[in-house]
Structures are given as structure tokens and as C-alpha cells.
Amino acid sequence: MTTYYVTADLDRAPTEQEAKEIGVPHAKIFLGRVKAIICADSIKDACARGSECISGCIKEGRTISNVGCMPVADAKEMGDDKIYKGYPTTTWLLYYRLKAGLTQAQLAKASGVNIRQIQRVELGEAEAGNLSAKNIIALADALGVDVRALV
Numbered sequence: 001m002t003t004y005y006v007t008a009d010l011d012r013a014p015t016e017q018e019a020k021e022i023g024v025p026h027a028k029i030f031l032g033r034v035k036a037i038i039c040a041d042s043i044k045d046a047c048a049r050g051s052e053c054i055s056g057c058i059k060e061g062r063t064i065s066n067v068g069c070m071p072v073a074d075a076k077e078m079g080d081d082k083i084y085k086g087y088p089t090t091t092w093l094l095y096y097r098l099k100a101g102l103t104q105a106q107l108a109k110a111s112g113v114n115i116r117q118i119q120r121v122e123l124g125e126a127e128a129g130n131l132s133a134k135n136i137i138a139l140a141d142a143l144g145v146d147v148r149a150l151v
Contacts, residue, residue, distance in 0.1 A: 003072045004043065005084045006036045006050025008064035031062065035087040037124065039151070043069050057090035057098060089124025092150050096143045097122075111135075111142035127151070 011028035018029065036053040040046035047069045054064055075081045097107050097118075104122070108115040113135045120126040128136060129151035140147040 001039045001041060002046070004038050004040060004046035004050065004069050005072055005075055006038050006046055006054070007033055007066075007068045007070075007084070007087060008035075008051065008054045009033050009066040010058060010062050011065055012062050028063070028065070033087050034058075034090055035084055035124075036090045037072070037127075043071075053092060053095050054090050056095040089122075091122055091124065091128065093118065093128050093139065094122045096145050096149065100143050102143075107139070107142055111138040113138055 010031040010033070012031060014022060014027055014029050019027065034054055034057075036050040038046045038050045038053065040049055047067055050069065051064065051067050054067075058064065070080075070084075072081070072084075075084055097104070100107075102110070104115055104118050107113075108118055113131075117126070117131065117135065118139070121128050121131070128139075131139070136147055136150060140150055143150075
């Protein structure tokens with residue numbers, strides 16, 4: 001398994017006023033770039049899983065485009081790691097929490113896991129796989145998913 005940075009541009013459709021000002025049919029407004037950190041057996045699998053994770057974490061009305069994948073080790077070797085670390089992170093924990101319709105506070109209460117730990121994982125400050133076995137199992141149980149889905 002290799003760990004990949006999967007990045008995607010976030011876009012949205014312009015408002016009517018913006019569309020008039022832009023004057024370009026089917027234009028999109030660029031909102032920024034986000035990343036997911038994905039463990040996968042191939043770059044193709046990483047891109048597919050990363051796209052799914054990112055798509056499930058973005059707000060309604062936004063779309064993703066220009067998906068790219070790079071092994072984390074290669075990014076570090078090329079000195080690009082700081083660039084990737086600057087992008088907001090989406091995680092499987094965030095994906096499944098949103099899918100379950102829970103707030104961070106509700107997930108903390110349901111799982112018994114400290115809300116700060118949930119926040120750190122969702123912000124990409126910590127990896128779900130580095131949580132204690134007790135906490136990762138509690139989160140998975142509260143979300144109704146297999147533990148492996150969160151890492």
C-alpha cells in the first residue's frame with residue numbers, strides 16, 4: 001500500500017449576475033483546492049477513492065475538477081510536501097460523519113471520543129489510524145461502518 005495525496009479543484013456555478021459579467025457560457029467559479037490522503041494499491045485506485053472522499057465532503061452546489069494524485073513520498077522528495085499541507089484536508093471520518101448527518105458534537109457523544117480528537121482527524125492534523133483501538137472502534141460503531149473504512 002502506498003499513501004497518496006489526492007487533490008481536486010473546487011468549483012461552483014456562477015450566479016446569474018456573475019454569468020452576465022463573465023459572458024462565457026458554462027463558466028465555473030474556482031473556489032480553491034482540497035486534498036485527501038489516501039492509502040491504495042495503485043494510483044488509479046487512489047484517484048478514484050480520493051475523488052469519492054472529496055465529493056462526499058463538499059457543500060451542495062460545488063463540484064470537483066482537475067483531480068490529481070501523487071505519492072506522499074514523492075511529494076516529500078521533490079520538496080512539494082509544504083504545498084500539499086497548505087490545502088484543506090478531507091477525511092473518511094468527515095465523509096462518514098456527514099453521510100450519517102451528525103455534527104462533531106453528536107459523534108463525540110455517540111462514540112464517547114473527545115470532540116478535539118475528532119476535529120484533529122477531520123482537519124488532517126492527526127490520522128484516524130493513529131487513534132487508540134478503543135476510539136477508532138467507537139467511532140466506527142457510532143457511524144455504522146467498518147473500522148477499515150476510516151483509515
